[in-house]
Amino acid sequence: MSVRILLVEDEAAIADFIIRGLKEEGFHVNHATNGTEAWEMMMTNDWDLILLDWSLPGEDGLSLLERFRNFKPNTPVMFLTARDAVSDKVIGLNAGADDYLCKPFAFEELLARVRSLTRRLDVQPSTILAFDDLQIDMANQRVDRNGHRIDLTSKEYVLLTLFIRRHGQVLSRNDIYEQVWQEPYDGISNTLEVHIKELRRKLESQGKRLIYTVRGQGYVLDRNFESA
Numbered sequence: 255m256s257v258r259i260l261l262v263e264d265e266a267a268i269a270d271f272i273i274r275g276l277k278e279e280g281f282h283v284n285h286a287t288n289g290t291e292a293w294e295m296m297m298t299n300d301w302d303l304i305l306l307d308w309s310l311p312g313e314d315g316l317s318l319l320e321r322f323r324n325f326k327p328n329t330p331v332m333f334l335t336a337r338d339a340v341s342d343k344v345i346g347l348n349a350g351a352d353d354y355l356c357k358p359f360a361f362e363e364l365l366a367r368v369r370s371l372t373r374r375l376d377v378q379p380s381t382i383l384a385f386d387d388l389q390i391d392m393a394n395q396r397v398d399r400n401g402h403r404i405d406l407t408s409k410e411y412v413l414l415t416l417f418i419r420r421h422g423q424v425l426s427r428n429d430i431y432e433q434v435w436q437e438p439y440d441g442i443s444n445t446l447e448v449h450i451k452e453l454r455r456k457l458e459s460q461g462k463r464l465i466y467t468v469r470g471q472g473y474v475l476d477r478n479f480e481s482a
């Protein structure tokens with residue numbers, strides 16, 4: 255079965271060059287040209303590899319990747335971007351990219367990296383995200399704590415995976431709104447508080463507190479958190 259690659263690239267000439275080359279090498283390639291289309295395609299298919307441009311019309315590649323990692327931590331993603339500063343590479347890799355290739359690049363180098371990132375496809379990647387006594391089966395969006403199933407709404411689920419991926423870090427309301435609701439915090443709404451309260455209630459029905467409020471800063475998920 256051929257390897258399925260999603261290319262997210264708004265510049266037609268670059269996209270044509272990549273698609274033609276990869277198809278000649280036997281890869282199956284689909285193409286998205288803007289942030290909205292990319293998000294839709296990223297979420298509705300299981301890709302073997304995503305080649306992601308950083309600067310895009312609409313939502314940019316970095317923001318797409320950060321959100322995507324809440325749902326699919328194991329899909330290989332490689333940035334293809336003209337941003338060649340070390341600081342950008344660090345930001346891209348920290349956001350969850352597996353590789354980073356600066357434009358302009360030689361097709362041979364792209365091909366070598368694509369082969370490297372898709373080589374171990376026959377090894378089933380783990381889709382279990384675990385923290386303390388919590389287990390999240392990402393493939394089935396199923397959450398268990400101490401062996402008991404916990405039913406979450408889709409927003410609660412996204413909220414929990416965000417906390418687990420960033421465990422030990424205090425997340426501001428604005429951070430959380432941008433990741434979970436894709437909009438900045440308006441400073442008034444109590445939507446987040448309501449969701450946190452409900453998520454805590456469900457999680458704490460099977461174990462101790464994991465999500466703590468940090469006064470004036472936001473929320474943190476941790477095993478033992480002591481407020482300063």
Ligand code: CA
Nearest residue numbers: 264307309310
């Ligand atoms: Ca671009």
